[in-house]
Amino acid sequence: MSAAGPKRLHVIADRCTGCRLCEAVCAVRHLGVTNPEKARLQVQVSEDDNTFTPVVCRQCKKPRCIEACPGQALSRDENTRIMHLEESACDGCGKCIEACPFRALRPDPGTGLPLACDLCGGDPCCAEFCDAGAIVFAAARPGKSR
Amino acid sequence: MSQVSVTSQRLAVIDLERRTFRVEQLDPQLTSRFLGGRGLAARLLMQYAPRGCDPLGPENPLIISAGLLTGTMASASARVNFAARSPLTGLLGSSNMGGGFGPELRWAGFEHLVIRGRASEPLWLYVRDGKVEFFPAARLWGQGVYQTRRSLYAEIADPRAQVLCIGPAGENQVRFACIMGGIKSAAGRTGMGAVMGSKNLKAIVCRGRGDLPIARPEKALEYNRRVIGQVVSSKVSRVMQRWGTAFIFDVTNTTGLVRTRNFQYNQLPRSEDLECEAMEPYSQSMAACFGCQVHCRHRYRLASGPYRDFWGQGPEYSSLGAFGTEVGCRSMRTVLECNHLVNDLGLDTIETGSMIAWAMELYEKGILTRADTGGLELGWGNDRAVAEMIRQIAYRRHLGDILARGPLPAAEAIGKDSRRYLIQVKGMSSLHSDERPTPSLALNIAVASRGADHLRGRPAIDLYNLPLDLLEKVYRRPDGYDGPLVNDWTSYRGKARMVMWQEILYMLVDSLGICKFHTVFFSPNHPAFEEFSQLVEYNTGLELSARQLWTAGWRCCVLERIYNLDHGLARDDDWLPDRFFDEPTPLGLPVARGKCLDREKFAAMVSEYYRLYGLDRDGRPSPELLNRLGLSGQLAGHAAGGGQ
Structure with missing residues (x-):
């Protein structure tokens, strides 16, 4: 294994049970409400098609969202990769959302501002609550098998 | 959209004939007295169902109720309850399901839907963001659940919506038709699908984008993580994670x-x-x-x-x-x-x-x-x-x-x-369990409020022969019961208490919207009254002690009994078929072989169960009990005029 970089969120989709607890706790942690539309991640669930896919911010090496921001409202700490949205500098133009190749970034339906993942300040609750191990916070992606 | 609060519950009364709906805010007192989900649904049924109405007639409402904690992220808080007069039994119709519909209903702005009347042609309802819309369902009529879901998802083009629907059995008013949520979740028992079919209602699609506020977010996150740990650390949960x-x-x-x-x-x-x-x-x-x-x-x-x-x-x-x-x-x-x-x-x-x-x-x-x-x-x-x-x-x-x-x-x-x-x-x-060797489990199905049913009061841990001190830790709380308890599952002694305790606990979790696998069903170490008291407080801000939750569960159980008494329930109905008493079991381990129930001992157990509840010899609540639970005036007095 190569030298560990900063910890990141990893998704192992075939472990996901579709419970969406990650969506719930994310909005509670950040906003004190449950509302999947305001979570900083989303699980795409279709029982009929048997798809259970968490879509999370991957703390990309080259963050297209930050590059795309015209007002420099989005930034991050390069050591921890914790993202920060300076709300006063953001006019909700949506360029960051368009730029995310994983469609992990979405607007808050109330404010229109991007719901940027800040890794809960370094201890992301989505991973903390995912007992199935579908979302893991680690430097390296864990092996697939449990 | 009405005011959002966790404890002041929002209700939409839907009229299928006129294709209209109106939104009400329930008296917050109802929340502390009946909680939500199954308990509050029984209270709403009293209000909206005319006594003795035809279960498949337009005057029988279909009441859909999210639990008090549904959608809050408290331990497996997914469940939603369905209530109506049952076309199967003529008594209380009540069934709940997990899946995703309950939380979605709350994000859509409602805790309860009261669906009244009968549509003149097949309809489906779209409940979203505080509104109810009516759409024709003629082309869905006749389709199975799987195809109905595919058709609806294609039409609405929103994969995050939740779909409830009936299949051909509900349309044909099979008296034990269910309502399906997802491809697996079902409000299975007491024929709620037939009620939906009788209303010409094929499906309800729900989508919400509203907030559900959590009273004390940091405490709720921390405590909920602890409760989840308590549940998943038990061996039975590990086994269920693998095998169901x-x-x-x-x-x-x-x-x-x-x-x-x-x-x-x-x-x-x-x-x-x-x-x-x-x-x-x-x-x-x-x-x-x-x-x-x-x-x-x-x-x-x-x-x-x-x-x-x-x-x-x-x-x-x-x-x-x-x-x-x-x-x-x-x-x-x-x-x-x-x-x-x-x-x-x-x-x-x-x-x-x-x-x-x-x-x-x-x-x-x-x-x-x-x-x-x-x-x-x-x-x-x-x-x-x-x-x-x-x-x-x-x-x-x-x-x-x-x-x-x-x-x-x-x-x-x-x-x-x-x-x-x-x-x-x-x-x-009844479920396929054979209760002849197990008096406690037999009592459960004899007295359950919706007919032979294991999910209303089964003391499943009685089968474990637990150490007596552990059994006492479970069943003496939270009211300080000091009667007999016996850790031998072939005994009749002390079993009425176990059944009553489980009935009140299951009423509580059904009213909170929590799954029974997250309470004392298969494990004595899972959450019960004390933990739920904390979960309610941190998530909703409502301060109800374990003792108060016990009383609320008791109140709701008695209310369900009142509904049944109003529809002709008598002591003879809290009883089992003759075969349980006359035909000994022919197979199994020695502890289960050659067993059948003893009529006299069983009758004594039913009497003890009544006595513990505060019911008279015929299973009717005494005036003192009604007074104590704040239910005076409920017996034979509900909804003569069919609600407001």
């Missing part, structure tokens, strides 16, 4: 606690293919209801047959009996195909399997013949006949049309000696 409820089969069948060939045996030998490990070749992985870390549902697909293009989830333990032991079948493949069938056609698994098993015994006895079955050879273990009979029931063909009426009307139609072979209480059939 099918894990139960091995031990109950080996012991001899499994209804077989209707009620002739209590064990099915050579049934290895029904044990949970037999799911291995079919199961792809597991799925969960909203917020649940126990994820007890297999995701499976069959390589051939009519359902090869569809994913299925399950099977539950109940299906292993319904399409296994009860009908004498020994094939997991058959169970999985029948699981698909009942979910797609929209039938209650337990009632369906029981009705077919009963018909098979009548066929064996010569009371039914091929002339009655449409030529079907209804012999034990005839896998093909079971699947065909399921279709006959859903489409009301041949004998299926009679079985579709439910146990008591079917026995009346068939006549002869058929009624004595029924395994039912209050007109509803």
Whole structure:
């Protein structure tokens, strides 16, 4: 294994049970409400098609969202990769959302501002609550098998 | 949109005839007294259902209620309750499901929907963001659940919406039709699907984008993480995460606690293919209801047959009996195909399997013949006949049309000696468990408020022969009960307390919207009153002590009894069929073999149960009890005018 970089969120989709607890706790942690539309991640669930896919911010090496921001409202700490949205500098133009190749970034339906993942300040609750191990916070992606 | 608060509950009264709805805010007092979900639904039923209304008539409301904690992220808080007067029993209709509908309903702006009247043509409802819209469903009518879902998702183009619907069984008003949420979640019992069908209501689609505020977010997150840890650290949760409820089969069948060939045996030998490990070749992985870390549902697909293009989830333990032991079948493949069938056609698994098993015994006895079955050879273990009979029931063909009426009307139609072979209480059939060797479990199904039912008060941990001090730790709280408790499951002593305690606990979790696998059902170490008191406080801000939650559960249980008394319930209805007392179990381990119930001891147990509840000798609440629970004026006094 190569030298560990900063910890990141990893998704192992075939472990996901579709419970969406990650969506719930994310909005509670950040906003004190449950509302999947305001979570900083989303699980795409279709029982009929048997798809259970968490879509999370991957703390990309080259963050297209930050590059795309015209007002420099989005930034991050390069050591921890914790993202920060300076709300006063953001006019909700949506360029960051368009730029995310994983469609992990979405607007808050109330404010229109991007719901940027800040890794809960370094201890992301989505991973903390995912007992199935579908979302893991680690430097390296864990092996697939449990 | 009405004011959002966790404890002031929002209700939409929907009129299918006029295609209108109005939104109400419930008196916050109702929340502390009846909580939500099942408990508050019973209270709303009293208000909106005229006493004695025709269960399949327009005046019978269908009431859909999210639990007080549903959608809050508290331990597996997914559940939503359905209530109406039951077309199966004529008594309380009440059933709940997990999945994703309940939380979505709250994000859409409602805790309760009260659906009244009958649409002049088939409709589906779109509940979203505080509004209810009405759409024609003529082209969906006749479709199975799986196809209905595909059609609706194609139409609304929103994969995050949640869909409730009925299948052909509900449309045809089979008295034990269920309402399906997702491909697996079902409000299975008491015929809520028939009520929906009688209203010409095919489906309810729900989508919400609203906030559900959490009173104390940091405390709630921390405490909820702890409670989840408490649940998933138990061995039984670990087993369920891997095998689902099918894990139960091995031990109950080996012991001899499994209804077989209707009620002739209590064990099915050579049934290895029904044990949970037999799911291995079919199961792809597991799925969960909203917020649940126990994820007890297999995701499976069959390589051939009519359902090869569809994913299925399950099977539950109940299906292993319904399409296994009860009908004498020994094939997991058959169970999985029948699981698909009942979910797609929209039938209650337990009632369906029981009705077919009963018909098979009548066929064996010569009371039914091929002339009655449409030529079907209804012999034990005839896998093909079971699947065909399921279709006959859903489409009301041949004998299926009679079985579709439910146990008591079917026995009346068939006549002869058929009624004595029924395994039912209050007109509803039982799970495939055989309670002859287990007095506590037998009492549970005899007194349950919706008929023979294990999910209303089963003290399952009685089967573990736990150390007495552990049993006391569980059953003496939170009210300081000081009567007898016995850790021997063949005993009649102290069992009334266990059943009452479990009834109040299950009422509480059904009212909070929490799954029974997250409370004291399979494990004595799972959360109970104390933990729920904390969860309620941190999530809703409502301060209710363990003792107060106990009283609220008690109140709601008595209210359900009042509803039943108003509809003719008598002491004789809290009783079991003669076979439980007259036919000893022929198989199983020595502890379960040669057992049947003792009438006198059983009657004493029922009396003790009444006494503990504060009911009189006929099972009616005393004036003191009504006063104490704040229910005075409820008995024989509800909704004479059919609500407001």
